[in-house]
Each structure stands twice: as C-alpha cells, then as structure tokens.
Amino acid sequence: MKKSGFWLIYLILLVAQLLLSTYANFSPYVMVTLLPVMVLCMPIRMDTLPAMLIAFASGLFVDLFSEGLLGLNALALVPVAYARYSIIRLIFGGELFAREEDFSIHRSGFWKVVVAILLSTTLFVAVYVWADGAGTRPFLFNAIRFAASLAVSTGLSLLVVDLLAPDSRK
C-alpha cells in the first residue's frame, strides 16, 4: 500500500476511534479500542522513535476530543509502539525486516496476525485498565474489564486489519 493511502486510512480510523470512545460506552466492563492495531500496522520502515511519537499524538488526540481522562490513551499506546518491532519479530520472524515488507493476513497467515493483534491489544488494555482504576477498583472488576475489553477490541481489530495491512498481491 502507498504510504499516503495508509495514513489516510489511519486518520479515518482515528476519527472512528474518537466516535467509539465517545459513544460506544455500553458497559463499565467494556472499553473498545482500535489504537493498538493501528500502531501495529504502521509501515515496517518506520522506526520505533517516530512510531512512539505518532502513538503519543494519536492517544492525546483521542483523549482530548473524547470524554476520557487526558493522557490515559497516550500512556497505554506508547508501550505498544515501543514493543511493536519486538512483537513483529517474535510472531512473523526477522525476514520482514530484511525484505522491508509489511505483514498481511494473506502473506503472513490469519493466526499469526491474530496473535500479533492479541499481544499488542493485551499490552494496551492492561496499562489502560490499571491506570484508569488507579488502585481503587477490586481485582475482579479489573480482571473482567480486561478480558471483556480484550475480546471485543481484538475482534473489532480483525475487521479493520485488512484495511491497514492489505495484501499487495491481491
């Protein structure tokens, strides 16, 4: 995918995340997020440093314009950007870096993409739930919120991952 095409979709999904954060508050146990998969699917040529800065800015953008706490999404998203290369190397191997080729469901396999999304979303949701609770909520509440948010967000991320990381040979 051309770079400009990726960033256009990235911006559209950022606005979609903003709408989700503002209007999709179905239950205190469920927090829906697309941000981890958006960071995970950034072009592989983009280094960790710019990825972290974009993740920080994206998190702040959502925090600023939604009804959440300022800094919360940024706090949870920067670790995903920091761990992005490690997750890709762990799941897809080092060849992607050698070929400078982005991953996709068709090239890399469905289950590998699922595991990568699951790992990045786990990191995001764990930090988010931990900081949002601020040590005041019982463990059971946090555990249920973590599991429910992880399941819903991973499912939704699988629906949009093909937009961000399409197979160029299709």
Add this chain to the structure above:
Amino acid sequence: MRSRKVLPRVINLAIFIILEIASLQLLSRNAQLQRLWLSKSVHGFMGTVWGSTQRVQGFFRLARTNRELSLENAALLKDLTAAREALRKVQTDSLRSGLADESGFIVIPAEVVKMSRGTQHNYLILNRGYEDGIQEKSGVITRNGVVGMIDAVSAHHAYAFSFQHADISISARLGQEGGTGLLVWDGTSSRGAILKEIPLQYKYNPGDTVFTSGHSLLFPPDIPLGVAGSSKIINGATNEISVTLFQDFSAIRYVSVVHNTAFDEIEEFVP
C-alpha cells in the same frame, strides 16, 4: 559497530520514558483519583529508596547508634518504672469504682529515616510499614507531643505529614478542662505553634499546658503538647494563643505510631 546498534536503543528507551512520564503528568493534572494514586506510589517509592540509603548509613554509625540506644533505654526504663507505679494506682482506683478502661490505641515504635524541615509542607519517612502493622490514618507521637500523621504506607516504610506542614491541624485543649481549639504550626520556628478558635469565655494563664483533646480519632487524649504563651483576640470572637511546643523538631529520631482501633467504626458515623 556495536555502539551503532546500542545508541538508537538507548535513545528509544529514553524517549519512551519521557513520553510515559508526560502522559502520567497529564493524567495526574486532570484527574483527582489518578493524582492521589500517583502521589501514594511516589511516596512509597521514596520510602523504599530512603530506607535503603539509611541502612547503608546506619552500618557506618553503629557505635554512635548503640550509645544513643543505651541512653534511650535508660530513659525508657525510668519512664516505665514511673508508669508502672501510676498504673498500679489507676488499677486500684478502677477496682474501687468498677470502671476498668483501655486506651483503644495500638502503639508501634518506629524510627525516623528521613524528614524534611525546610519547607511549608514537611514530611517524615518511618522505617515501619504495613508488614509491621502500620496503617494509614494513624498518628505519630513522641513522649514530648505530636509529630505528624501517616499518609501512605508501603511494606516496610511509612510516609507521614509532619506537624510542621501547612495543611495539618490538631484538636487541642487548653489545660485539663479548658477550651478546645485547633493547634497549627506557626510556619517559622521549630517549636512554635498557634492554638486557634478558643472561645473567649475560657480563661487561661500564660504557662498553662496544652494537651491533645481526644476529639481527633488519630491521637489519644491528654498528650502534653506545649505551653501557652501570649494571646490575641480574633474578630472579637475567639482567642488565638501562641504555644511553645515541648517537642523540638530538630531532634526527632524515635517515635511511636498510634492507631485508634475503633477508627473505622467511628468513621462510619461521619457523613
């Protein structure tokens, strides 16, 4: 060659830490709950760090510490003898009146490992934590008066607001049966305090002793705090009395942490 690989990693890590600190800073500025949570985490961390450095320093001054402890032991023994005698008298009186009574406070000895004295918001860090039975909302006292109150507790350390803190006030009573008011630090000297809101009808003489009133749940009643000095009338309604504290805050080392066993039960009545 190797430094070429290491340097970007170090820079990435540094930027990562900076961005996370910036996010936490934003969170703490915009959310009360998160601010308290972060504040307690930082206080716990400070307690651990200062406790570690204190252990190293303590190793190099064992001889002096032993000397001080032996002096302290001697003083305590003297107090214990006097206390036993007083207790014997009280028990005799109680048996006569049929009113056996307990203080209702748990007392845990502790040592001050770090304290600040140069600001308007001073604090102490004690070498006892929740594993030693210390709880939040406990008082810190010495035999010379009140020293502070516990704000946060980690496993082995406790963070306390000093009495020399601009936001701390103690419920105090003038003499054995005088008026009750709020005792606060005067903000400048190490032994100066001000007793506020004493109604005008309560007469007193300079030199009268000021005690804890017992109206606060944090401190037992009748702990001598200091001596009353000059006074002035505020708004024609109450007296404000200067107090010279018995406790010299420049020489605190050993303290006792007191916790009211009925604290939670009584707090439930307060809306």
